[in-house]
Structures are given as structure tokens and as C-alpha cells.
Amino acid sequence: MDDQNKNLILATVLSFLVILGWYTFFPPPEPSPQVEPTVTETAATGDTALAPIASGDATSAAQPEEVEAPQAPRVSIDTPRVSGSISLQGGRIDDLALKDYRVSLDDDAEIVKMLSPVGEENAYYALYGWAPSAGLTIADVPGANTIWSAPADATLTPDTPVTLTWDNGNGLIFSRTISVDEDYMFDITQSVQNSSGNAVSLAPYGTLARHGLPSDLKNFFILHEGVVGMADGELDETKYGNMEDYEVDPRDGSYTNVTEVTQDGWIGFTDHFWMSTLIPDAGQAFRSVAKFDENRGIYQTNAVLPTMTVAAGQSAEVTTRLFAGAKEWATIGDYEKAGVSGFIDSIDWGWFFFLTKPIFWLLHNLNQLIGNMGWSIIALTLIIKAILFPLAYKSYVSMAKMKELQPQMEELKKKAGDDRQAIQKGMMELYKKEKVNPAAGCLPILLQIPIFFSLYKVIFVTIELRHAAFFGPFQDLSAPDPTSIMNLFGLLPWGGPEAGTMVALVFIGILPLLLGISMFLQQKLNPAPTDPTQQMIFAWMPWVFMFMLGGFASGLVVYWIANNTITFTQQYLIMRSQGYTPDIFGNIKSGFKRTPKTDKK
Secondary structure (H helix, E strand, C coil): CCHHHHHHHHHHHHHHHHHHHHHHHCCCCCCCCCCCCCCEEEECCCCCCEEEECCCCHHHCCCCCCCCCCCCCEEEEECCCEEEEEECECCEEEEEEEEEEECCCCCCCCEEEEEECECECCCEEEEEEEEECCCCCHHHCCCCCCECECCCCCEEECCECEEEEEECCCCEEEEEEEEECCCCEEEEEEEEEECCCCCEEEEEEEEEEEECCCCCCCCCCCCCCEEEEEECCEEEEEEHHHHHHCEECCCCCCEEEEEEECCCEEEEEECCCEEEEEEECCCCCEEEEEEEECCCCEEEEEEECCCEEECCCCEEEEEEEEEEEECCHHHHHHHHHCCCCCHHHHCCCCCCHHHHHHHHHHHHHHHHHHCCHHHHHHHHHHHHHHHCHHHHHHHHHHHHHHHHCHHHHHHHHHHHCCCHHHHHHHHHHHHHHHCCCCCCCHHHHHHHHHHHHHHHHHHHHCHHHCCCCCCCCCCCCCCCCCCCHHHCCCCCCCCCCCCCCHHHHHCCCHHHHHHHHHHHHHHCCCCCCCCHHHHHHHHHHHHHHHHHHCCCCHHHHHHHHHHHHHHHHHHHHHHHHCCCCCCHHHHHHHHHHCCCCCCCC
């Protein structure tokens, strides 16, 4: 094998390893926290979230009394895509399940639970309230444990909003009207009517709180899980583990980050496929807060709107939104078009967003047209190879010309002996004379590296690939190959070993095996190198990649098999068109014998 081809394959391997290593050891830096000294928070006792308090006389605000109401009445939620209920204790949206998604492919699998109330494992909920300012105390406003009133037998549906009310007994009547659309967006309108005889000042807020880490936390370097927010066009992502890098709030000891948003923004939590987000109206200034109470194990985000002064006999209201559901590209894109600035970036597109976004757009539209994600990935591979074909053509023509020059290069090496400088000089003169660029073959391969990584990112992070079927045993292209030698590659009626285990690594499935074979055949388009060490390395390379990529998402392996097959066909046909016929079977036979074989034309 000539030096150009050896360098080509080595460049591929090294580039792939460099990308994986870089993301592992040098993840994107988290933004520096900004803490606004005028913001004050206080903690509710018991198991409720940290309730924000407005500036002003907040430093003297008393702790709210915990109300024990484990059996508080509830208002049902029923829409085409979600079901659940709202607790009248705090008016919390704390029970929400996604009808379109199940936790596994099993026939009896439960639907995905998005939000859950305090008392259940991994409690996760949204609550709203008013933070008192000058002249009010925390007892004068509704908070995390206020018991609201609601109409009897009320049910929240897309056609029937629900209004909750609470009278503080001192001249302030609070109302909260909650509505929901056909997908995952809630509208929450908070209002206050002041008949106290005096002007009052207070700030509306929304809170998302989760007790402990998510039970399905992946904690993988390629995926962002944790706080996600947009502030005046700037995306902020902080992993759960990195929230401890926030500054410590001296008042409650929590790790806190505060950002003043002047115009457009939102903040919340994102998991692998699900997200909850507090969204003030477009153009609305607010205080975006992310915090972690290590002592109580509560992660929290707040959206605190500016303090409002309500004169005696007057009323005021404000509307914010809550997204709680699946991170579907089309659905989130529609919300962005409806005014949620930068909402599509809540999907973790990564550093190569300029590739991942168009790749997913194309894959999504191909799937809409074909109706099968596996065939859509193969179609995507064909399109990518067609786009890169001009470069590939030049590359393979260069390879063919290099093969034609092989006898002259060998003769040059014999004449120069051990004089490497003379060999290099002679080769450069030969390349110049024959108008051959030895580096021309590297560019298409190097371009494949970011494309491969971007597709890996798309397949791993987007919910559209979750439980996406191909055929037969391949019913989830976001998961590793479920087949194995142990079940005759899916022909026997039982599952293979659990993905990620050593057994699964050893008893690989059919897709990794096809990957190894396709890489092996592609390698055999060229003779084996004469150096025994290099010969051994290149002989093992396809099978090392077979085991290394065998645990990856099966959709990615499908792409890589299709890519190898198309590349093999392109290279073979183009090299033949240039007068060089690769001796594939001869190269395979030579490789087994570990002896060099001369090229044939």
C-alpha cells in the first residue's frame, strides 16, 4: 500500500479519535455566573421549592408556614397529548404524563411521566406566585402551599381553561387562569385585585423545581442535561453537576446564578428527550434565576417579572407560558415561529450546529416522505455522497494515477536506497511531472469526520430517532443493535444480551458485523503495506472498529455501512474508469498470507 493511502486511513482514525478525545477532556466552557445583589430569595420549609422574594423589604420577610395538605383537591388535565392534574396546594402543575410516548418498546410499557408531585420519587413540578415587596409580607401573597379554590368538577382541556382563586382576607383577591393547547404549551395568567384601600407592590414569578437528579440521567459528554435558557439571544446551558460552580447565596447557602433579561428569554430544565421551560411574553424583561440547594437536593429555575404597583381599587394581570413535554423539532419550531425566541436551540445541536441542523432537517423531511427512518438514513447517505462526489471523484482519480506511478516510485526507492531525502525529492518531481496531488485523497475522508460526528449527534439527541423502527428486530434506531450471535442475529425468538455489557460486546449483532465486513472490503481495494507492522495494524483495523462502533446507536451503524458500501462502489468504478482494476480477491489472499502482492492493471 502506498504512503498516500496509509496516511489517508491513519488521518481518518486519528481525526475520529481527536474529536472524541476533545469532547471528553475539553467540553464547552460554562458561562460565568452573574449574581444581581438586589435579588432576594427565601426558602419555604418542608419539601417545597425556594420561593423568590422581590427586592425592597424582602430581607425582613418571614418564612411561610408549611401547610400539610397531602390530600389537597386536584383539577384534571386531559388533552390529546398529555394527561394529569393540578394540585390546589400551591396551584402546582405537578402531575403530567405524555400520551404519545412510552418508557420502552414493551407492549405493556407505561407512558412517560413528565412531572410528579412532592412525595413521589424525583418530584418535579411547576408553581407560580407573587413575591411581596414594600408593605406586604409573604403571608399576604399566594405561595407554594396556598390552598386555592377551583370550580367543582373542573377539567383543563384545550377548550376549557381553569381559573383558580384565593382571597388573602386583607383586601387582595388573586386569580390564576390556566389554559393549554393541543401540544405541550400552558398559558398562565396571574391577576390581583386590590380592594385593601392602599397601594401594594408585588412581583409575579414562575418556578420549576425538581427534587434530586432525573432517574434516567444519561450523564454523557455528547448530551446536555440540566439548565437551559435563552437571554437576549444568548443560549445558556449548565449541566446539573456544574451548578455547584455558581456563586453561593449567603442568605440560604444555595448555589445561585442570576441573569437580568431585558427583552426576550426563557429558562428551564432539559433532559434527553423532555423539557420544561418558563417563558415570559416576547419583549418582557425578567430576572432569570437558576439555583441548587445542596442541603435539600432541590434544583430550581425561576422567572421573576418586574415588581408591579397596584393602586387601591385597581387590578393588574400578567401572562407567562410553561412548556412541558417532548422536544419535538416540528413542535418546538412552531413555538419559535409563534414568538418564543431561539426555542429551537433548546435541542442540543452541539458545536457542529451548522451541520447538525441541516442534516436533521433533511433526515426529518426524508422520513416524512419515505415513512421509515432506517431507509431515510440510507437515503441521507446517498445525498451526502452525491454532494461530496466531485471531491471523491478527484480523490479516486488521484488514487488511480498513484497506482500507475507505483512502478516508477518503486524504481526510485531502489535507486535512492536509504537516502530518504533523495526519495522525497524524486517523488515530488514525479508528482509535479505527472500532475498528481498525493493529498487529494484525504479531503473527502476528512470531510466525512464532522459529518459522521454530526449524524451521531442527531441520532443520539433528537427524539424523532427514539423508538424509530427500521425492519424486523430493529425497532429503535437510537439504541444499539439488539441482535446477537446468541439469537442467530434476530432469527430466534429471544433477545440478545443487554446493550453495553461485555457479553454484548463479544457476541456482536449483525449490523456491527456488516460494518466490519464493509470496512474490510473497502480496505482491500488496495494491496496490503509491505511493512509487517503496518500490515498487522491495517489488518486488524476493520475488526477493531466493528467492536468499537458496535455499541453505538444502530441508526449510526446503518449510516456507516451504507457509506462504506457506496464509497467502495464509487472507488472501484472510478479507478476502473482510469485504467486501474483493483485486485480485491488477490489483496484478500495476500493479506491472509501476509506477503506483498504486485498491483495488476
